[in-house]
Amino acid sequence: MAIMIPDVAPDEIIHGPEREVFIALRDQLPDAYRVVHSLPWLRPNRDAVDAPLREGEADFVILHPAYGLLVLEVKGGEEFFARGHLWFRRLVKGERKITNPFEQAKRNMHALTDAVEERTGGRISPDKYAYAYAVVFPEGRVSGPMPLDVADQVLIDVDRMHELERMVEKAISAFSFKVGKLERADFVEMLDVLLPRFQIMRPLSPQIDIGREKLLELTENQALAFRGLFSN
Template identity: 30%
Template sequence: MARMIPPTIGDDAPPGEHAVFAVLRDAPDDWVVFHSLEIAHHVSQVQGEADFVVVAPGHGVLVIEVKSHESIEADGEGRWRYGKRDWVTRSPFEQASGAQHSIIEFLESRGAGPVGYPIFHAAWLTQLSKSKFSAGIGWHEWQLLDAADLAADKAPGAIIRTLNKASAHLAETISGYRRVEGQPDQAHTERITELLTPRFQLELSAKELARRREHEQATFTAEQVKILDVVGSNPRLLVEGPAGSGKTWVAAEAARRAAESGKRTLVVVFNRLIEARLAELCGEGIEVRRIHSLMAQVVDRHAGKNEAVRKLASRQRLLTAGILGDLQRH
């Protein structure tokens, strides 16, 4: 199974790209297949994308433009229409060619340009047969793959066939090009993969992290002071902030200030951990309770009162019944 980068394809990808992804996934284990490769360093556009880039060790690199439309038209005046879309001036081969030359230029700038193997491009019509695709000066017949090449057992062969044709074409047209057997080898394949999708991890240095924390603590302290200044003049105040921003400290300090001014102070929290922490911060003279415990106490207190009232009413009813019975006997 080939290494797919990324390993999955999005649900919103065209059906043709899903089909190509599925058959290339079953390619040889040492192949690397890029899907939807973003190209910022594009030779003719501000930004580009390659539908597929297949790195086949020992054969070369093929850049593929996929067209999954049920109809493709060329009007004879340089315009193309894919399905029901508007007319455009770029053929699928031109789109793939731009991505191909961008990749070559990028790899050469990093010292990993192709040596002794082809990097070329092709178009893949996943719904149509290439038998009715007219020849043109802008492409070679062997640069076209079609629906018949989508079989899992045929797709790798179609890629290799195209790269072999590309290599022969380069040998005929470019002076000094010579095919080197076995290239790109595994090491060069890994180098290409690393350059096209680098692996890295960025993190703050310990010094920078400490500096930022000191700054955040100073900022939070200033904000906390502002909050505490308005607590006393507002009967209700909502304080929001992320974990570690000092909300617990603000609550404890507000409770201490209220207690010091002679007010009965109750701090209500949600869980046991915060209850213990606030009890420690607030100190003596301030009651800290979990909301569930407080509610249970209130319910029990009222339940006790209701029970006493119920018993008194029952005794009154019995006494009244006894008096009435004595009157009836007399």
């Protein structure tokens, strides 16, 4: 079983399709995998550090020291369709335009790989490991020719939900121009970047500071008295 982060009970996941994918990833992937669910990020636009911040959230980030990183976007509901690069969800009362899920997954992928490179001072750059994105439709089935910006390797429909390990490896290898295995230290550091141990500490109150100064003064006086005792 994969190691899920956070390791929550599936019934705590409100969104049904994400819950289904969470269970499938947990049960089908071996324990060498780390699967992060619902990872938000906040970054400036690429190549513009002083640009306004933009936000995003990766439904799942799948990591393996040998295979690399895969960002997985989940789209629940049975019917989606695309006209060129425009995507729509079919509803009872018509259709609604949605963000291209493959563009969304790709944007999340680049945001996270950029963050890893930036926060490791360039030590873990994208050319050191394989990274990719894919979209899973746990309740839908593919029909018709795919848009030009979609490939079979990065689309997982209901018929492929039972073979997620193969599909994860297939998606990562489809983008992998370089075969790189992360060293254990790099893999751990990547996890630390994506899941930092962040704290906000309570500062010492003025009363504690005064008490500490008095304690130091007392200690110094004791030391002087102690030295004086031996000088006699």
